[in-house]
Amino acid sequence: MLRRAVLAGLTAGSLLLSAAACGGDEPTPQRQQDGRxxxxxxxxxxxxxxxxxxxxxxxxxxxxxxxxxxxxxxxxxxxxxxxxxxxxxxxxxxxxxxxxxxxxxxxxxxxxxxxxxxxxxxxxxxxxxxxxxxxxxxxxxxxxxxxxxxxxxxxxxxxxxxxxxxxxxxxxxxxxxxxxxxxTAGLQTCARREIVTSHAAFGYLAARYHLIQVPISGLDPEAEPSPQRVSEIAALAKQKGVTTIFFEALVSPKLSETVAKEVGAKAAVLDPIEGVEKGDDYISVMVHNLVALRAALGCT
Missing domain, CATH: 3.40.50.1980 (Nitrogenase molybdenum iron protein domain)
Structure with missing residues (x-):
């Protein structure tokens, strides 16, 4: 009798341990304690x-x-x-x-x-x-x-x-x-289509809305453009009557400011939205970008 009672107790304990091991109400590693x-x-x-x-x-x-x-x-x-x-x-x-x-x-x-x-x-x-x-x-x-x-x-x-x-x-x-x-509506009728940017981050946006991206440097925001490239951009900007040279929120504006000074234009932010300031989100920053583009391109 004693041996059967001991075995029965061990069996019951094993079942409880098995249930706990299967998770029960405990969160899995893929979920928070609250189930998210x-x-x-x-x-x-x-x-x-x-x-x-x-x-x-x-x-x-x-x-x-x-x-x-x-x-x-x-x-x-x-x-x-x-x-x-x-x-x-x-x-x-x-x-x-x-x-x-x-x-x-x-x-x-x-x-x-x-x-x-x-x-x-x-x-x-x-x-x-x-x-x-x-x-x-x-x-x-x-x-x-x-x-x-x-x-x-x-x-x-x-x-x-x-x-x-x-x-x-x-x-x-x-x-x-x-x-x-x-x-589409905001960029439909503009005096210019060229957007001069610090680096080539706006190809998809330009393609969607029939703009012409003119990047000072390539896809790498840390890359330094050659003096020849900077001169070419400045000459093109003057020729096209560009009023704004864009720089990014997370990158130093010095390069864009240098080109802007040479052209007689201003430097302004066009945000690639790789990160945002507190209080903003993707939609609000895209709206800010549209306002900046309309001003730079002389849109009506």
């Missing part, structure tokens, strides 16, 4: 759409700190752990090498590559050769397509909240389409 799915985004535009689509059902972490250049990201051990534990990693292959490597080693089966939705177009590298232009989010129509595919993937990962995810994605896509309509 952990999503890791490589940089701001991907954080923005992940938060808009996931909303209260997701806990989104941006690997790139506000005010930092996402191209140069180096991952800390805590960030590598975040990638390992994530339910979904949203990134753009080829844009952040450290993230690419971490995804390859730790998150290949739970990664969503934005470039697989909207293939990147080639961007001229003024230092020789060609590279893919990563700034696809600056085209609202392309960005809306990415939103739709991300929603599909997120709904598959989090089927309990699939309906809400699809509704929120549809709402965001509607906002992006209205933004496209505003840009």
């Amino acid at each position: 799915l952990k999503i890791v985004a490589g940089f701001y535009p991907l954080e923005y759409i992940s938060e808009r689509i996931g909303a209260e059902n997701a806990a989104v972490t941006n690997l790139t700190q506000a005010g930092a250049e996402p191209h140069d990201l180096e991952l800390k051990p805590t960030q590598l752990a975040q990638i390992t534990d994530a339910g979904l990693v949203v990134y753009l292959a080829g844009f952040q090498p450290a993230v690419d490597e971490a995804v390859k080693l730790q998150a290949k089966d739970k990664a969503f590559d934005v470039a697989s939705v909207e293939p990147l177009q080639a961007g001229g590298d003024l230092d020789g050769g060609h590279g893919d232009d990563p700034h696809v989010w600056l085209d609202p129509i392309r960005f809306a397509a990415i939103v739709g595919k991300l929603a599909d993937r997120l709904a598959a990962v989090d089927p309990t909240n699939a309906d809400a995810i699809k509704v929120r994605a549809g709402q965001l896509q509607d906002e992006l389409r209205r933004l496209d309509e505003d840009y």
